[in-house]
Amino acid sequence: MAVKIRSRFFLRVxxxxxxxxxxxxxxxxxxxxxxxxxxxxxxxxxxxxxVSRSIIQASSDAIITNDFGFIVEHNVEVxxxxxxxxxxxxxxxxxxTIWVDQTGWRVLEDxxxxxxxxxxxxxxxxxxxxxxxxxxxxxVYPIEFSGIKWGWLHVDFATDEYxxxxxxxxxxxxxxxxxxxxxxxxxxxxxxxxxxRPVSIISDLATQVANGNLEVQSKIKRHDEIGVLSNSFNKMxxxxxxxxxxxxxxxxxxxxxxxxxxxxxxxxxxxxxKKVKEEVHQRQEQERLLIHQSRLAAMGEMIGAIAxxxxxxxxxxSLVLQNQHMNYQAGQLNDQAMSRSMEKSERLINKMSxxxxxxxxxxxxxxxxxxxxxxxxxHTTVNLLDAQFxxxxxxINIACEENLNIKGFQGEFSQVILNLxxxxxxxxxxxxxxxxxxxxxxxRIANGISIRVSDNAxxxxxxxxxxxxxxxFTTKEEGKGTGIGLYMSKMIVENNMMGKLYHYNNSEGxxxxxxxxxxxxx
Amino acid sequence: MxxxxxxxxxxFFAILFCFASSNLVRAEQNVVTLAYLENGxxxxxxxxxxxxxxxxANELIxxxxxxxxxxxxxxxxxxxxLISDGKVDYTILNGYHLLxxxxxxxxxxxxxxxxxxxxxxxxxxxxxVANKQYIGQELINLxxxxxxLHPQYLLMKFYLEYLIENSSGLDILHFFSKIKYTKTASQAxxxxxxxxxxxxxxxxHIFDLTVELNPAIMQKxxxxxxxxxQFFPVLILNFKHVDNTIRTLINKNLSLLNQTARxxxxxxxxxxQSVHTVxxxxxxxxxxxxxxxxxxxKK
Numbered sequence: 001m002a003v004k005i006r007s008r009f010f011l012r013v014x015x016x017x018x019x020x021x022x023x024x025x026x027x028x029x030x031x032x033x034x035x036x037x038x039x040x041x042x043x044x045x046x047x048x049x050x051v052s053r054s055i056i057q058a059s060s061d062a063i064i065t066n067d068f069g070f071i072v073e074h075n076v077e078v079x080x081x082x083x084x085x086x087x088x089x090x091x092x093x094x095x096x097t098i099w100v101d102q103t104g105w106r107v108l109e110d111x112x113x114x115x116x117x118x119x120x121x122x123x124x125x126x127x128x129x130x131x132x133x134x135x136x137x138x139x140v141y142p143i144e145f146s147g148i149k150w151g152w153l154h155v156d157f158a159t160d161e162y163x164x165x166x167x168x169x170x171x172x173x174x175x176x177x178x179x180x181x182x183x184x185x186x187x188x189x190x191x192x193x194x195x196x197r198p199v200s201i202i203s204d205l206a207t208q209v210a211n212g213n214l215e216v217q218s219k220i221k222r223h224d225e226i227g228v229l230s231n232s233f234n235k236m237x238x239x240x241x242x243x244x245x246x247x248x249x250x251x252x253x254x255x256x257x258x259x260x261x262x263x264x265x266x267x268x269x270x271x272x273x274k275k276v277k278e279e280v281h282q283r284q285e286q287e288r289l290l291i292h293q294s295r296l297a298a299m300g301e302m303i304g305a306i307a308x309x310x311x312x313x314x315x316x317x318s319l320v321l322q323n324q325h326m327n328y329q330a331g332q333l334n335d336q337a338m339s340r341s342m343e344k345s346e347r348l349i350n351k352m353s354x355x356x357x358x359x360x361x362x363x364x365x366x367x368x369x370x371x372x373x374x375x376x377x378x379h380t381t382v383n384l385l386d387a388q389f390x391x392x393x394x395x396i397n398i399a400c401e402e403n404l405n406i407k408g409f410q411g412e413f414s415q416v417i418l419n420l421x422x423x424x425x426x427x428x429x430x431x432x433x434x435x436x437x438x439x440x441x442x443x444r445i446a447n448g449i450s451i452r453v454s455d456n457a458x459x460x461x462x463x464x465x466x467x468x469x470x471x472x473f474t475t476k477e478e479g480k481g482t483g484i485g486l487y488m489s490k491m492i493v494e495n496n497m498m499g500k501l502y503h504y505n506n507s508e509g510x511x512x513x514x515x516x517x518x519x520x521x522x
Numbered sequence: 523m524x525x526x527x528x529x530x531x532x533x534f535f536a537i538l539f540c541f542a543s544s545n546l547v548r549a550e551q552n553v554v555t556l557a558y559l560e561n562g563x564x565x566x567x568x569x570x571x572x573x574x575x576x577x578x579a580n581e582l583i584x585x586x587x588x589x590x591x592x593x594x595x596x597x598x599x600x601x602x603x604l605i606s607d608g609k610v611d612y613t614i615l616n617g618y619h620l621l622x623x624x625x626x627x628x629x630x631x632x633x634x635x636x637x638x639x640x641x642x643x644x645x646x647x648x649x650x651v652a653n654k655q656y657i658g659q660e661l662i663n664l665x666x667x668x669x670x671l672h673p674q675y676l677l678m679k680f681y682l683e684y685l686i687e688n689s690s691g692l693d694i695l696h697f698f699s700k701i702k703y704t705k706t707a708s709q710a711x712x713x714x715x716x717x718x719x720x721x722x723x724x725x726x727h728i729f730d731l732t733v734e735l736n737p738a739i740m741q742k743x744x745x746x747x748x749x750x751x752q753f754f755p756v757l758i759l760n761f762k763h764v765d766n767t768i769r770t771l772i773n774k775n776l777s778l779l780n781q782t783a784r785x786x787x788x789x790x791x792x793x794x795q796s797v798h799t800v801x802x803x804x805x806x807x808x809x810x811x812x813x814x815x816x817x818x819x820k821k
Binding site for chain 1: 670704705706708709710711712713715716718734735736738
């Protein structure tokens with residue numbers, strides 16, 4: 001299976017491998033070329049020195065005896081046998097230079113700078129282009145015999161062979177580079193494939209696994225880290241398969257369970273509706289009962305309050321009648337005495353009648369919200385219980401702002417205040433508090449009115465402080481309290497009047513706070 | 523069964539032997555010998571002569587079924603013996619040797635002879651070149667001067683000896699104060715130019731080549747004497763006992779050597795341009811000079 005050329009990993013490995021090999025190859029080439037050139041120059045140098053020495057050796061006698069005929073003839077022969085030599089020049093220290101080239105020879109009347117520049121004690125050479133059409137390797141060999149300098153031998157070699165060699169070398173390098181690049185491509189491809197193929201295979205398999213196919217298996221078997229990766233992958237897939245199977249089993253179980261529960265819930269739901277309706281009906285009934293009981297309790301309270309309120313005027317009326325009888329018996333019952341008695345009696349009877357009206361109006365439920373004054377309501381409520389308070393020496397302190405008006409259900413709110421006052425009165429009497437005191441205050445707060453009813457009865461015990469609003473909860477003896485007063489008060493304040501009713505203990509006793517918005521929301 | 527196999531094996535080898543022997547006899551009947559003097563052919567190095575001549579020989583008898591053996595000979599005496607014995611079919615001789623041993627050789631060789639051409643002509647013109655200070659003078663005026671001479675050029679040396687003998691009655695050793703022997707003929711001219719010698723003798727074509735290399739040398743030298751084109755430097759002799767068919771073939775191949783690239787390559791090894799036939803009468807000029815020289819010596 002061929003590796004996808006578009007695989008980035010494959011391309012990366014291939015490019016890195018190819019780049020590395022190319023860099024090494026180019027480095028080697030750039031190092032090798034100067035070395036080769038240097039070696040070639042060395043070869044040319046050696047060749048030049050050898051040829052020079054052989055010429056000098058062959059011509060030594062002629063050189064010593066200045067037999068220029070032999071020298072010329074010999075060098076002409078040398079040039080004839082060595083077409084690669086451009087020219088030979090024999091430059092004696094004293095005398096004219098003899099120049100021999102491939103076309104002939106001549107005696108140089110004036111020395112040529114090309115020749116004299118290089119003449120020294122040592123063997124010199126240079127590659128020059130001036131004298132000849134082609135490039136030449138010019139070697140100057142000093143001629144000495146037994147330490148005595150005779151002159152110089154100049155030999156100019158054609159560098160055609162050298163240049164051809166360099167050209168061949170470059171061509172070979174180009175061919176080698178071409179072959180190397182082709183080999184590089186092929187080897188690089190297979191190398192990159194060998195490295196990346198297993199990874200690509202595993203990557204593809206991993207993608208298939210990620211897409212949900214857990215049936216895949218890696219068939220790579222190697223004894224290196226790739227083999228370990230392959231084995232680990234297979235184990236992982238197997239493990240995933242098993243987990244998936246387990247999950248499916250759990251899922252099935254769960255579905256069955258859910259079905260069961262759903263059926264149960266459906267049944268429950270169906271029952272629930274019925275139950276809720278029953279409960280709601282029951283609660284409504286209970287509420288109606290509570291309200292009825294509350295009303296009955298309130299009526300009971302009202303009757304008690306009326307009885308209490310009427311006790312004093314009835315006593316006073318009895319006294320008036322007794323006075324009247326005594327005056328009649330004493331024969332002192334005249335018109336004036338009779339008028340006084342009648343006036344007093346009428347005042348007492350009016351007071352009693354007002355009390356009934358007060359109670360009747362107090363407990364008359366309001367059908368709609370009306371604007372009423374808090375201060376007036378508090379006073380009216382206190383008046384209803386004034387007699388009781390006085391009889392028990394309970395001091396009442398009222399501190400309400402004058403212009404506190406709220407829109408709500410006055411009758412029901414009156415019931416709340418009455419209930420709080422009654423409770424305070426009852427606990428003060430129960431605990432036989434010395435100097436019993438009930439304080440009522442009302443003031444404006446943001447967007448509403450705050451009313452506080454507090455006593456000095458010592459506070460609500462901690463064990464019942466959170467239960468006092470529960471219906472039917474009472475601390476009074478059986479028959480003495482219904483336990484629905486605070487429940488109803490809370491219902492009225494929070495449900496009907498959208499306010500808050502809460503309590504707390506202070507240093508003296510309990511305090512009940514009512515916060516009512518100024519206007520009921522629409 | 524085994525005995526029969528052995529018999530057939532022997533019979534087979536016997537037939538093979540006879541066949542080979544007959545071929546060998548036939549081969550010996552087609553063998554031609556080319557002899558040469560070892561100290562000749564100065565154009566070539568000693569180790570090259572045999573190979574070069576064998577190459578020449580192979581070219582001459584190519585596709586003929588003839589085998590040519592090249593045989594070096596140490597001296598003319600040995601050559602002479604071989605010729606007498608009929609063991610030599612062809613020989614390459616210096617022109618001087620022909621002149622010297624003509625009487626002996628003429629009874630063995632057949633005409634036409636063959637000669638080589640190196641310069642513009644198949645015959646050489648020997649010239650005497652002298653320093654320009656001697657312009658207007660004759661050879662005789664250069665007695666006691668220094669001569670540069672290429673000694674291996676026998677015919678040229680002979681001619682100089684003839685001139686000196688004829689003009690002065692002296693041999694060259696006594697005529698010249700010093701003879702400087704040069705390795706090449708052209709070097710002799712250079713000696714005159716550079717003033718190492720006063721004169722030299724040199725084949726004209728070599729002189730022309732030397733001047734071509736540096737025409738400026740004519741500023742210091744001049745040609746004092748020319749022999750004229752009358753000397754054959756090298757002659758190829760073939761002998762009477764050689765089969766005519768073979769002779770005709772070989773002579774023809776020799777003449778046509780310069781017509782082919784390979785033949786010309788072989789000729790270039792000997793610095794030869796071509797090979798020609800030459801009639802005996804063309805030898806007469808140099809023969810006459812030789813005879814005259816002989817008569818001068820007798821005096």
